[in-house]
Amino acid sequence: MKNIFFYSLGLIGLMLITTGCQKEVTNRTANLPALDPASTDLTAGTWRTILLSRPDSFAVAAPVATSSPLYLADLFEIKSLQKTLTGEQASTIKYWAAGSVLRWNEIMRGLVAKYNLPPEAISDTSYPIPSSANPLAYPLFPFSNPPYAARAYGYISAAQYDALVACWHYKTLYNRAAPYVVDSTVSALYINKTTLPSYPSEAAVLAGVTAEMMKLLFPDEIANIQAKLVEAEQATIMSGAATRADITAGEALGRQVAELFIARARGDNAGKAVGTPSDWSNFVTITTNQGLTPWNSLETPKRPPMLPLFYKVKPFLFDSATVVSLRPAPPPAVGSDEMNKDVAEVKNYINNPTRENMRIVQFWADGVGTYTPPGHWNAIAAEDFANQNYSEVRFARNMALLNMTEMDAAIVCWDIKYHFFNPRPTQLDPSIKTLTGIPNFPAYVSGHSTFSGAAATILGYLLPSNAAKYNAMATEAGLSRLVGGIHYRTDCETGLTVGENVGNYAILRAQNDGAN
Amino acid sequence: MKKKTKFHLVTAMAFSLVATLAKAQTVDDAIMMSKKQWCNGLTYMHSSWNEYWEGTTKRTNLNLGTVTTQSVMYMTSYGITDKLNLLVNVPYVWTNSSAGTLHGMKGFQDIDVDLKYEFYKTKIGKGDLSLIGLAGVTTPLSNYENDFLPMSIGLGSTNLSGRLTADYQNGLFFATLSSAYVFRSNVTIDRTSYYTTQINYTNEVDMPNQLYSNLFVGIRNSRLTVQAQLMNMYTFGGFDIRKNDMPFVSNQMNSTSLGAHVKYFLPFIPNLEVVASADYVIAGRNVGQAQTYTGGFFYILGL
Numbered sequence: 154m155k156n157i158f159f160y161s162l163g164l165i166g167l168m169l170i171t172t173g174c175q176k177e178v179t180n181r182t183a184n185l186p187a188l189d190p191a192s193t194d195l196t197a198g199t200w201r202t203i204l205l206s207r208p209d210s211f212a213v214a215a216p217v218a219t220s221s222p223l224y225l226a227d228l229f230e231i232k233s234l235q236k237t238l239t240g241e242q243a244s245t246i247k248y249w250a251a252g253s254v255l256r257w258n259e260i261m262r263g264l265v266a267k268y269n270l271p272p273e274a275i276s277d278t279s280y281p282i283p284s285s286a287n288p289l290a291y292p293l294f295p296f297s298n299p300p301y302a303a304r305a306y307g308y309i310s311a312a313q314y315d316a317l318v319a320c321w322h323y324k325t326l327y328n329r330a331a332p333y334v335v336d337s338t339v340s341a342l343y344i345n346k347t348t349l350p351s352y353p354s355e356a357a358v359l360a361g362v363t364a365e366m367m368k369l370l371f372p373d374e375i376a377n378i379q380a381k382l383v384e385a386e387q388a389t390i391m392s393g394a395a396t397r398a399d400i401t402a403g404e405a406l407g408r409q410v411a412e413l414f415i416a417r418a419r420g421d422n423a424g425k426a427v428g429t430p431s432d433w434s435n436f437v438t439i440t441t442n443q444g445l446t447p448w449n450s451l452e453t454p455k456r457p458p459m460l461p462l463f464y465k466v467k468p469f470l471f472d473s474a475t476v477v478s479l480r481p482a483p484p485p486a487v488g489s490d491e492m493n494k495d496v497a498e499v500k501n502y503i504n505n506p507t508r509e510n511m512r513i514v515q516f517w518a519d520g521v522g523t524y525t526p527p528g529h530w531n532a533i534a535a536e537d538f539a540n541q542n543y544s545e546v547r548f549a550r551n552m553a554l555l556n557m558t559e560m561d562a563a564i565v566c567w568d569i570k571y572h573f574f575n576p577r578p579t580q581l582d583p584s585i586k587t588l589t590g591i592p593n594f595p596a597y598v599s600g601h602s603t604f605s606g607a608a609a610t611i612l613g614y615l616l617p618s619n620a621a622k623y624n625a626m627a628t629e630a631g632l633s634r635l636v637g638g639i640h641y642r643t644d645c646e647t648g649l650t651v652g653e654n655v656g657n658y659a660i661l662r663a664q665n666d667g668a669n
Numbered sequence: 670m671k672k673k674t675k676f677h678l679v680t681a682m683a684f685s686l687v688a689t690l691a692k693a694q695t696v697d698d699a700i701m702m703s704k705k706q707w708c709n710g711l712t713y714m715h716s717s718w719n720e721y722w723e724g725t726t727k728r729t730n731l732n733l734g735t736v737t738t739q740s741v742m743y744m745t746s747y748g749i750t751d752k753l754n755l756l757v758n759v760p761y762v763w764t765n766s767s768a769g770t771l772h773g774m775k776g777f778q779d780i781d782v783d784l785k786y787e788f789y790k791t792k793i794g795k796g797d798l799s800l801i802g803l804a805g806v807t808t809p810l811s812n813y814e815n816d817f818l819p820m821s822i823g824l825g826s827t828n829l830s831g832r833l834t835a836d837y838q839n840g841l842f843f844a845t846l847s848s849a850y851v852f853r854s855n856v857t858i859d860r861t862s863y864y865t866t867q868i869n870y871t872n873e874v875d876m877p878n879q880l881y882s883n884l885f886v887g888i889r890n891s892r893l894t895v896q897a898q899l900m901n902m903y904t905f906g907g908f909d910i911r912k913n914d915m916p917f918v919s920n921q922m923n924s925t926s927l928g929a930h931v932k933y934f935l936p937f938i939p940n941l942e943v944v945a946s947a948d949y950v951i952a953g954r955n956v957g958q959a960q961t962y963t964g965g966f967f968y969i970l971g972l
Contacts, residue, residue: 176855263868273913274731291912451770453731503772511814515859522864522914532870533714581772585773586772588817590915638772 155513176410182259182536187250190544193349194668197546198322201666203469203553204413205315208322211409213402216327216352219335227396228336234391235340242391246343249388251539253359254313254548258535260381261309261363262524264371268297269522271456271593278454282427288372295371298602299592300463300563302525304423305370307469307560308414309363314361314553316410317355317546320403324350333393344392353403355545360385361407369415417467426463433457440574446487446581448574448595459594464568468556470658479565479654481647484575484597495641496585499578503585503638514588514637517601517630521590526601526630527559530608533626537616550668551615554609556657562607563600569651570595578641587638598648599640602631606652611659627652696756696783696803697847697883699836702748712944712965714740718957719767721819724909725954734768736819736957740778744967756783759810760911762822771820777810778823786796798838803849816858818916819957826853826876826919838889843896845885852878856918865908865919874919877906894932900948901925902956911953920955927951928941928961942967 198208217223234242249256272281272292281292288294295301331351333341349355360382367378386400395403436458440447450456467477484489502510519526534555538548575597579585592600605627614619631645663669702708717737720729742760763775768870783805790799808827815825832849853876862870880903889898907921928948935941949959 176875178855178871178873178875181861182870259868259870262862263864266862266864268866270911270913277731454767506772508812508814511817512859514816515816516861518860520915521858522911524862524868529861585770587770588772591770625867638770 176188182251182255182539183248183253185255185539187247187344187381188252189345189542189547190347190349190547191542192544192547193347194321194544194546195325195349196321197316197318197668198549200318200321200546200550200668201662202315202318203311203557204417205319205410208319209326210413211319211406213319213323213353213406216329216398216402217331223398224335224396227266227398228339229330230397230483231332231339231390231393232336235342235393238342239392242388243343245384245388246392249356249385250344250392252543252548253264253385254545254546254552255535255539257309257313257363258531258552259358260283260378261306262528262531264367264374265297265302265305265524265528266522268293268295268371269302269525271296271298271521274366274454274456276454280456285372285424288660290601292652293373297371297525298459298462299519299525299527300426300466300567303527303556303560303563303604304418304466306527306531306556308370308418309366310549310553310556311469312362312366312411312414313359314546314549315413316407316550319410320353321356321546322357323353323402323406325353327352329399331394332396339393339631341393344394349544351395352399353406354389354399354577355385355403356389356395357400357403358407358410359545361404362411363407365408365411366414369418387413421467422465423463426460426466428457428460428462430457432461436461436571436574445574446576448576449580450593451577451579451591452593456593458571459592460567461571461594464564464571466560466564468561468564469664470561470655475658476565476568479651480569480572481598481651482645483573484641484647487576488579491643492581492641495643496578496581498642499635499640500582500585502636503587506588506636508533510636511588513629513633518589518631518637519601520592526604527556527563527608530555530559530604530612533623534608534612537582537612537619541616547668550666554615554659554663555609556664557662558607558611558656559604562603562655565655566598566600566603566648567594569598570600573597577639579638585638589637591639596640597644598651599631599634599644600648601634602627602640602645602648603652603655605630606649607656607659608652610653610656611663614656614660614663670895683969692720696781696785696805696832697834697845697849697881698885699787699799699801699834699843699845701752701785701787701801702746702754702969704748704750706748708744708746708967709970710744710942710944710965710967712742712744712963714738714742714961716959716961718950718959721957722953722955723912723914726912727958730769732769733766733771733819736741736766738762738764738822738959742965752787754785756785756805757781764820764822766820768827771817774805774814774817774820774822776813776822777830779807780810781805781807789866793837794839796837799836801832801834801836803830803834805830805832815856815918816860818918824853824876825856827852830881832881841888841890843885843887843889845883847885848880848882850878850880852888858918863917865917874917876919877904878919887930892934892936894930896930898928898930898946898948899925900928907955916955922953922955924950924953924956926959926961927933 181526283292329352330340364382437447467529609623634640719735740762744758746756758781760778762778765773785803830851834847836845884899884902885896904921926948930946932944946963950958
C-alpha cells in the first residue's frame with residue numbers, strides 16, 4: 154500500500170519536471186520577425202507634417218562620400234562588431250529589428266503603467282500633488298493617469314512622425330545606400346535588406362526624438378531612456394543597417410524636432426490642468442446653482458477631481474471651439490425617471506455579476522498601475538500594425554493618427570465631464586459595489602467609451618478589414634464600465650458617439666496627409 | 670477508540686491579502702486515521718484585517734476598511750491503511766470590505782487532495798517519534814476572478830506540494846515540526862498586460878514557489894489536544910506592492926502567525942470531535958495582518 158504514496162510522489166516529481174520548464178513567461182511580441190516593409194514609402198518626405206513647417210526646417214549636413222576614409226572607418230566599425238557579435242548582442246538586434254516605433258511604444262506604455270499610481274493621502278484630509286519641478290520627491294512626477302497618458306502618447310507619436318518625415322526627406326535628398334549595399338562584406342544581420350537610403354538613420358531619429366520628449370514627460374527616466382537609446386543605436390549599427398554617421402545625424406535631427414513639440418507642450422495648458430481649490434469648488438457651485446446634483450469624490454479622504462482643467466489643453470486635430478461643439482446633450486437629471494432607470498440597471502448588473510462580465514471588466518479595466526485605456530488601444534494597434542509590413546514612417550504615421558485622436562478624445566471627454574459634473578452610480582446609490590476601482594472624476598461621458606470609440610474609428614479607417622473587430626471591442630470596452638458598476642448606460646453610449654466624432658477628424662487628416 | 674483515530678487538525682491560515690492563501694486545512698500534523706476509518710467534517714473560518722503590509726510598510730487603507738474573508742470547508746479523510754491516508758478538502762469562500770466600493774467575491778475555491786504516509790516510527794527515550802510524508806495537489810474548483818485582490822477568493826494556481834512532518838510525543842506533551850515546499854503553476858489573468866517591476870505583455874503570470882513551515886507545541890491525549898502554533902509562509906521571489914498600488918497575484922507574500930488550537934472529542938458522542946483555533950499575524954510582507962478564527966466538527970465512521 155505504501156507504494157501508492159511513492160507512486161504519487163513520483164507522479165508529482167514528473168509533473169514538476171514537465172511543468173517546471175514552462176514557468177518562464179514570454180512577452181507576446183518578444184519574437185516578432187524583423188520589419189519587412191512592403192514599400193519603403195520613399196515619398197514620405199512630402200507627407201503632411203504636424204508641427205514642422207517644412208521637412209527641412211532643421212538642416213542635416215550632406216554625408217561624406219562613400220569613398221572617403223571617414224566612411225570606410227565607419228564600415229570597418231560595423232565589420233568588426235559583426236565579427237565579434239555575442240549572443241546577447243544578437244538578441245538586442247532582433248528585438249529592435251521588429252521596429253523602432255513599435256519598441257519605443259512598448260517602452261512608453263511600460264512607463265505609463267509604472268507612473269500610473271494615485272498619490273497617497275498626506276493626512277485624513279488632503280493629498281499631495283506631483284510636481285514637475287521636483288519629480289523625484291514623492292509623489293513622483295508624473296501621475297500618468299488617463300488624460301496625462303493620452304497627451305504623452307499623443308506628443309511622442311506626433312513628434313516621432315514629424316521627425317521621420319524629415320528623416321525621409323533627407324534620405325531621398327542624399328540617397329546614400331545602406332552599408333550592406335555599399336559594401337558586400339557587410340552583412341544584414343537579423344534584418345531584412347531594403348533599398349531605403351540609410352542617411353540619416355530612422356532608428357536614430359526615433360531614439361533621439363523619443364529620448365528628448367521623455368525629458369519633459371517622464372523626467373525621472375532620463376537615464377534609463379538614454380540607455381535604451383544607446384542600445385537601439387548600437388543594435389542598428391551591428392545589424393549593418395546604418396553607419397555611425399547615419400546614427401549621429403539621425404539622433405541630432407530627432408532631438409531637434411522634439412524641441413518643437415516640447416515648446417508646444419509647455420504652452421498647451423496641461424501644466425495648469427490640476428486646477429486650484431477654488432477651481433474645484435467652482436464646479437460644485439455652478440452645478441448646484443443649476444439645481445443639479447454635483448459630482449462627489451467617492452474616495453476617503455475626498456480626493457480633488459482628476460485634472461479638471463485638462464479640457465483647456467490645446468488639441469492636435471481641431472481648435473478649442475470645436476471641443477465645445479462636440480459636447481453632447483446633457484445626461485438625464487438626477488431624480489428623473491430616466492436616471493432612476495439608469496441607476497437601477499447598474500444595480501441590477503452588479504447584484505449578481507456573471508463571470509463573463511467580470512472578465513470583460515478586468516480585460517478593459519486599465520486602471521491604477523496600467524498603461525490606461527489609450528495605452529490599451531496602443532497595444533491593440535501596435536500588435537496589428539506589426540503584421541502589416543509597414544515602413545517605420547508609415548507605422549509612425551498611423552500611431553500618430555491614433556494617439557492624436559486619443560489625446561483629443563481626452564480633451565473633449567474632460568470638457569464634457571467637467572461641464573456636466575455628473576455623479577457616479579455609487580454616489581446616487583451607495584449600495585452599488587463595483588468590480589473595479591471608481592475613477593476619481595465625473596461620470597458623464599465615459600472616458601473608456603470615448604477613448605475606445607475614437608480609437609476604433611481611426612483604426613477602422615486605417616485597417617478596414619479590422620473595422621468590425623475594433624467596433625466590437627469599443628462597444629465591449631464601453632459595456633465593461635456599465636456591468637462593472639461605474640457608469641450608466643447613457644455615459645457609455647454617448648461616450649462612444651463622442652469618440653467616433655473625434656475619430657472622424659483624424660480620418661479627415663489621414664485622407665489628406667499624402668500617405669495614401 | 671484507538672489513540673490514533675483522531676483527525677488531523679484544522680487550522681485556518683487565511684492571513685494573506687488573498688482569502689485562504691495558505692490552505693485552510695493543515696496537513697501538517699502527525700495524526701493518522703486507522704485503516705477503513707472515514708472522517709467527515711465541516712469548518713467555518715472568519716479572517717479579517719484592517720492593516721496590511723505594502724511591501725514592508727504597514728498601513729491602513731480608508732478605502733478598504735476591514736477586509737473579511739469567510740469560508741465553509743468540507744473535509745474528508747480516509748484510512749487506506751493505518752499508515753496511508755487520503756485527505757480531500759473543498760472550501761467555499763466569500764469576501765467583503767467594510768469601506769470603499771469594491772464588490773465582494775464568492776465561490777468554490779481550490780480543492781485539495783493529499784496522500785499522507787507515516788513512513789517511520791520509533792521510540793526515542795520515553796517518547797515516540799514519527800515521521801510523515803505528504804504529497805498534495807490543489808487546483809481551482811471554479812473559474813473565479815483571481816485578478817481582483819484583495820477581494821479575490823484565490824490566486825488561481827494549481828499547486829503541487831511535498832511535505833515532511835516530524836512529531837515527538839512524551840507522555841502528555843508533544844511537539845510537531847512540519848515543512849512543505851509548494852510548487853505553483855503559472856496563472857492567467859483576464860488582462861493582456863500587467864506591471865510587476867516591469868511591463869509584461871502577456872496574460873500569463875509567473876507564480877513564485879513557496880515554503881510553509883509550522884511548529885506546534887502542546888499537550889495531547891486520546892480525547893483532547895491543546896497546542897500553541899507558530900506558522901510561517903515564505904514566497905521565493907515575487908515583488909512588493911508599490912506605494913498606493915493594488916496587490917497582485919505574484920506579490921512576494923510572506924507571513925508569520927502565532928495562534929492556539931484546541932480539539933476535543935465530546936464525551937456524550939464519542940466519534941464527534943470539535944475543533945477551534947485562533948491565529949494572529951505577527952509579521953508580514955504584502956499580506957494583511959489578519960486575525961483568524963476557526964470552528965468546526967468532525968465525525969468519524971468505521972467502515
